[in-house]
Amino acid sequence: MIIKEQLDEILKKHKAWVESDKKEGKMANLSYVNLVGANLNWANLSGADFSGSDLRCADLRSADLSDAEFRDANLCRAELSANFSGADLTGATLSRANLSDANLSDANLIRTEFFHANLRRADFSGATLSKVKLRGADLTNADLTAIHIDRETAAQIPDVLRERYEGSWIFLKDNSVIKRSINLYEYSEAGKSILKVTIIINTAESDREFIEETLDDYGLIITNAIEQLFVNKKQWNK
Numbered sequence: 001m002i003i004k005e006q007l008d009e010i011l012k013k014h015k016a017w018v019e020s021d022k023k024e025g026k027m028a029n030l031s032y033v034n035l036v037g038a039n040l041n042w043a044n045l046s047g048a049d050f051s052g053s054d055l056r057c058a059d060l061r062s063a064d065l066s067d068a069e070f071r072d073a074n075l076c077r078a079e080l081s082a083n084f085s086g087a088d089l090t091g092a093t094l095s096r097a098n099l100s101d102a103n104l105s106d107a108n109l110i111r112t113e114f115f116h117a118n119l120r121r122a123d124f125s126g127a128t129l130s131k132v133k134l135r136g137a138d139l140t141n142a143d144l145t146a147i148h149i150d151r152e153t154a155a156q157i158p159d160v161l162r163e164r165y166e167g168s169w170i171f172l173k174d175n176s177v178i179k180r181s182i183n184l185y186e187y188s189e190a191g192k193s194i195l196k197v198t199i200i201i202n203t204a205e206s207d208r209e210f211i212e213e214t215l216d217d218y219g220l221i222i223t224n225a226i227e228q229l230f231v232n233k234k235q236w237n238k
Contacts, residue, residue: 001034015044031069041079066103129153130172148172 002010016025028048036054041061051071055078063082072091080099088108095115099122106126116136121143128148134156144157144165150172154162 001036002030007038011040011043011045014048018044018046128172132156144169146170 010026010028010030013026014028017027018025028045030053031049031051033050033053035050035058036056038055038058040063041059043060043063045068046064046066047068048065049069050073051069053070053073055073055075058075058078060082061079065082065084065087067086068084068088070087070089070092073089073093075092075094075097078094078097080094080097081101083103084107085103086106087104089112090108090110091112093113094117095113096117097114098118099114100118100120102119102122104122104124104127107124108128109124109132110128110130111132112129113133114137115133117138119137119142120140122139123143124147125143125145126147130148130150130153132153134153139158139161142161144161146168147165148170149157154166154169154171
């Protein structure tokens with residue numbers, strides 16, 4: 001386990017590295033280090049590397065961990081009400097951790113475990129969630145705006161949050177992306193109601209069949225890479 005004096009020196013050099021725009025000091029490399037119960041609250045560790053480290057029960061409240069690496073790290077029961085914006089938490093374990101009010105915007109959350117974690121009011125906007133484990137997690141009032149998410153993970157999201165945010169989600173399928181943005185304009189003109197739909201697709205041609213099947217659920221036919229369609233609302237609801 002790293003001793004306090006060593007950790008303090010690493011934090012000092014990392015702060016200089018951040019504040020000098022990487023010209024001075026040294027980036028904190030805390031990968032595969034035993035940091036169980038470590039006190040890192042309010043620390044500036046933006047861009048630091050914690051890959052594979054053991055941070056169980058550590059205190060990182062109010063720390064700046066933006067763009068930091070936490071691949072395969074163990075953060076079980078840690079206090080994590082911090083800034084994880086743009087951080088990579090691929091394969092990390094955060095079971096029973098406290099992430100209330102945490103900033104996880106644009107974070108990479110692939111195979112991340114949040115079993116029974118406190119995610120109340122956490123900001124996931126723009127984050128990528130794929131094969132995430134959310135059993136028992138508290139997502140009350142979490143912000144899920146414009147997340148990239150696979151259907152396996154989406155199925156674990158509470159209905160109240162799906163209803164609020166699903167229209168902004170980008171659904172992942174292998175390496176393909178479907179982005180759906182729907183705006184409903186209801187007005188009366190000659191007794192007709194019109195639904196305006198904009199669909200943007202970035203994907204390989206090999207995934208065309210999957211995309212067409214997905215769009216068919218909404219009564220739409222894809223003819224171009226990017227297209228605006230107008231369909232009768234009655235047909236949309238079939």
